Amino acid sequence: MTLRNILLGATMLCAATAPAYAFAQDAAPADDAAAPAESYDYGNEIIVTASKRSQTLQDTPVAVSVTSAADLQNSQIRDLIDLQSSVPSLRVGQLQSSANTNFIIRGFGNGANNAGIEPSVGVFIDGVYRSRSAAQVGDLPNVERIEVLRGPQSTLFGKNASAGVISIITQKPQFDFGGSLEASYGNYDAIVVKGDVTGPISDTVAFSIGGNYNRRDGYARDLHLDQDVNDRNRWGVRGQLLFEPSDALSIRLIGDYDKIDENCCIAANIVAGPTMGITDALVGGPSVDRENPFSYDVYNNFLSENRIKNYGGSAQIDYDLGNMALTSITAYREVRSFANQDSDFTAADLIGRKSDDVAINTFTQEVRLASDFDGPVNFLVGGYYFNEKIDQKNQLFFGDDFRPYGNALIQAASGGALNVPTLEAALGARDGDPAQYIDSFFRSGDGFDEAYRLKNTSWSIFGTLDFDITDRLTFTVGANYTQDRKRFSTDVVSTDTFSAIDLDAPQYAPFRNQLILGGALQQAGVNPNDPAAIAAFATNPATAAIFQQFVAFANANDSNPAANPLNGLKAFQFLPPFLNVPNAVEPGKTHDKDLAWSARLAYELTDTVNVYATYATGFKASSINLSRDSRPLASDLPAIEAAGLTTPNLVGGTRFAGPEESEVYEFGLKGQWSVAALNLAVFKQSIKGFQSNIFTGTGFALANAGKQSTWGVEFDGSVRPVDGLNLTLAMTWLNPKYDSFVGSAFGDISGTKPAGIPDLSASMGATYTHRFADDSRAIFHVDYLYESPTRMVDGLQGFPAGFSDQFKRTVNQLNASFTFALSNGLELGVWGRNLTNARYLTTIFPAVAQSGSVSGYPSQPRTYGVTGRFKF
Structure with a gap:
């Protein structure tokens, strides 16, 4: 049996959804000369630009x-969130707001929850880098194709592509007049409208303009506010001009504006801890829907807000020099994102405000x-x-119920006790003013008022050299x-009085002494609040010696931090004073440089089968911790103390996470036959210094993992x-593991399997197109996504190991559609x-400031609807 027959037979056993390699839905019409080129394209004959050259999928x-x-x-x-149902190596997770979306390829990815953290998976739209998720999630009109490049891509993409790239290509303006209009209606009163029109302005100038509108009622219900939540409300417009004054010169101008104004995202209660009794008592009823995450019933005391504006423009110039081609892409973009959320996710007014107001201005130039x-x-x-440039203003304030x-x-x-x-009275008295803390804890x-600034400049020089050793190799x-440089500064003020108190301070020694002695007496069965009982215990010949031992122990330990009876209260100092940066010890800047490289052999075994072997490295620069959880490195604390900069309750942490350096060894095979196509990749991929950002219940811990690796088959x-x-x-x-991660938020987790990465992901489906005599078509499509059970988080702060x-999360998602397309363009x-x-x-996390409770984000329920479309 020949190699061709073996591969062809194996492929024919498979049935399912990899739209990337799907055959065209339209059979070629009888008059081949009149058929558009795309009617013939299927499988690896699709033209892609993954290598920044136009090649067929098989030849890439x-x-x-x-x-x-x-x-x-x-x-x-x-949008990109739905894309994961078609690309098993891709995972997309929307977190606490519409502006927080995480992209993961082959188990590697980060970038949400902090504007200072750039993603490991780069997103490009028409060659323009979108640096943050708020600038990536949207309903794009006129998408021609979406390419998902897996593995490090730093040698061809200028910014942060250490884990992979999502490249979205939209359709260029056409010199033939045409367009389309689409409208959908679905459950939850979902309405989606898209439209575009394109055509010539002159013999050398063409235009296109498209728009989209997407709204839906919320599929969840806030029982406390009596309102639907988790709605969708977004719209956008996109215009293009194409100038082709000669056969050699092409200029493409693109401008777009997108807006999101919606309520997102509900968090359900997974584990109801001991604090739930307190919050229930505060509201006089249920404060959460206890341990029932898929009821889609929640309790909040104010509606979440998500408002995003994302706009910008680009100019691409292509000039044909004969046997060379020159390309320039210039772009400027702005993102304005505001979110305010009831972050305690209960009906109690614990967090009165948790807002993030971010402005991002980006300029890029590629030649x-x-x-x-x-x-x-x-x-x-x-x-x-x-x-x-990033300007960010955050606020976190206590609500009316936080004091009780x-x-x-x-x-x-x-x-x-x-x-x-x-x-308040006891600590104030020891500070010399018994009234100074009254009603202030x-x-x-009160809370945090925050301002952050970040300026990032980066430049790179890249290139590839192809050498044909033979006509097939x-x-x-x-x-x-x-080279990447970042400068950052903070202006953060905490007004939380209790968090600013050093409970180990010497002036509180008498108070601590009293508590230690009272605790000992209580253990001996004596009420520490009853002076007569204490006097009797102290003077009774049988217990007097014991009392003196209690006194001696209290005197010896009232200044011992390890025996401080107030230690249990330190966990409630949620918002301690902030040491701003730059300061005399911390300059507030990073400077990274790296040489990433790749080497590849590609061999054409036959006219229908290609193989390749690749070694490549990738790089992502340092990420900055633009949050209230920014802390000096532990190694900087002595110098900070020597400089007199120490603030109360200052502890070590991170201001930034160092660079990521990735590498991959990969072997691939691509085949294309008359009725089948396949692509196979076997790889070993790793990232040194993976930037991990873990939620701990009161904030995020940003740290570098020593090394994370995976080997797998696609x-x-x-x-x-x-x-x-x-x-x-x-x-x-995939078979991933932390080769080394000593300083994680959960201790040393070296040798363990990273959470959230399923061993097996599969997308399968079928499309059947029946063409009628009048050239009308009936198209039936079904696809199914499966992800094997996987642990959801590496650990939960405040809970025992394991x-x-x-x-665990298991995904089984079935999608289907049926379309009847008339020959006149109506569908x-x-x-x-x-x-x-x-x-x-989708993910779980410790409930905010509620020790012992766990919250999580449930997946979306079933959606369905009808669509009408007209193409002209």
């Missing part, structure tokens, strides 16, 4: 998945020159410049030298057993996503 020796416009339409993929010589050597060389809540916490932690008024409106080497295949039927399958198997292992269809109403938690 890179692990890349391509989702076409037809795939997006059939699967009702609205590259690519050769197209007839000889054995070709090259691509380019330069990239990146300039970004804090009082209950202190009573519970002290065994009833203390409460807030007693503590956990006061409504090509050797490629590439490199990218990058398979994409498609087969057309009969005319009109296309079956596809995409599978990813507690989080019980929380009518029905569709559904998550038709089995599969439910799972």
Whole structure:
């Protein structure tokens, strides 16, 4: 049996969804000369630009998945969050707001929850880098295809592509007049409208303009506020001009504006800890829907806000120099993002305000020159410049219920010996003013007022060199030298009085002495609040010696931090004074440089089968901790103390996480036959210094893992057993681990498997197109996504080791659509996503300031609807 037959037979056994390799839905019309080129494109004949050259998918020796416009339409993929149902190596998670979305490829990815952390997965739209998730999530009109490049891509992309790239390509303006209009209606009163029109302005100038509107009622219910929540409300416009004054010169101008104004995102209660009794008592009823995450019933005391404006423009110039091509892409973008959320996720007014107001301005410039010589050597060389400014203002204030809540916490932690008024009076008296703290602990409106600034400039020089050793064997080497500089500053003020008190301070020794002695007496059965009982115990000959031992112990330990009876209260000093940066010890800047490189051999075994072997490195610069959890490095604390900069309750942490350096060893095979196609990749990939950002219940811990690695296998295949039927399958198997992670938020977790990465992901499906005599078509599509059970988090702060292992996520999602397309351009269809109403938690985390409780984000429920579309 020949190699060709073995590969073809294996592919024909597979049936399922890898739209990247899907065959065209339209059979070629009888008059081939009149058929548009795309009617013939299927499988690896799709043209991609993953290597920054136009090549067929088969000839591109890179692990890349391509989702076409037809795939997006059939699967009702609205935005990048839905894209993961078609690309198993990709995971997309939306967290606490519409502006916090995390992209993960092959188990590697970060970037949400902090504007100072750039993603490990770079997102590019028409060649323009979108640096933050708020600038990436949207409903783009006129998408031509989406390419997902897996593994380090730093040698071809100028900024932060250490784990992979998502490249979105939209359609250029056309010199033939045309367009489309689409409208959908679904459950939860979902309305989606898209439209575009394109055509000539003159013989050398063409235009296109498109718009989209997407709204939906909330699928969850806030029982406390009696309101639907988790709605969707977003719209955008996008205009383009294409100038082609000659055959050699092309200028493409793009401008766009997108807006989001919606309520997102609900968090459900997973574990109801001991504080739930307190919050229930504060509201006089249920404060959460206890341990029932898929009821989609929540209790909050104010509605969340998510408002995002994302706009900008770009200019791409392509100039044909004969056997070389020059390309320039210039872009300027702005993002304005505001979110305010009831972050305690209870009906009690604990967090009265938790807002993030972020402004990001980005300028990028890329220039590259690519050769197209007839000889054995070709090259691509380019330069990239990146300039970004971030201004961020955050606020975190206590609500009206936090004082009684804090009082209950202190009573519970002290065994009833203390409460807030007693503590205020006792500490104030030892500070010389008994009234100074009265009614000031956990006061409504107190908290953090924060301002951060970050300026990032980066430049890189990159290039590749292709050498044809034979007419079938090509050797490629590439490199990218990058320099990245960041300057950052903070202006953070805490007005939380209790968090500013040093409970180990010497003036409180008498108070601590009293508490130590009282605790000992209580253990001996003597009421420490009864002077007569104490006097009797102290003078009784049988117990007098014991009393003196108690006194001696209290005197010896009232200044011993390890024996401080107030230690249990330190956990409630949620918002300590902040040491701002830059200061005399910390300059508030980073400077990174790196040379990333790659080497690849690509061999054309036959006219239909190619293989390649690649070694590549990648790089991502330092990320800055622009949050209230920014802390000096522990190694800087002695110098800070020597400089007299120490603030009360200052502890070590991180101001930034150092660079990520990735590498991959990869072997790939690509095959293309008349009725089938397949792509196979086997790889070992690792990242040194992976930037981990873990929520601890009161904040985020940003730290570098020593090394995280995974090896895996990716398979994409498609087969057309009969005319009109296309079956596809995409599978990813991963075996990840932390090779070294000593300083994680949960201690040394070296040797363990990173959470959130399923061993097996598979996307499978089928599309059947029946063409009628009048050239009308009936198109049926179904796809299914499976992710094997996986632990959701590496650990949960405040819980014993292994507690989080019980929380696992399994994904089973079924999507389907049926479309009837008339020959006049009118299409009518029905569709559904998550038709089995599969439910799972996307992530879990310790409940905010509620020790012992766990919250999580539930997946979206079943959605379905009808669509009408007209193409002209």
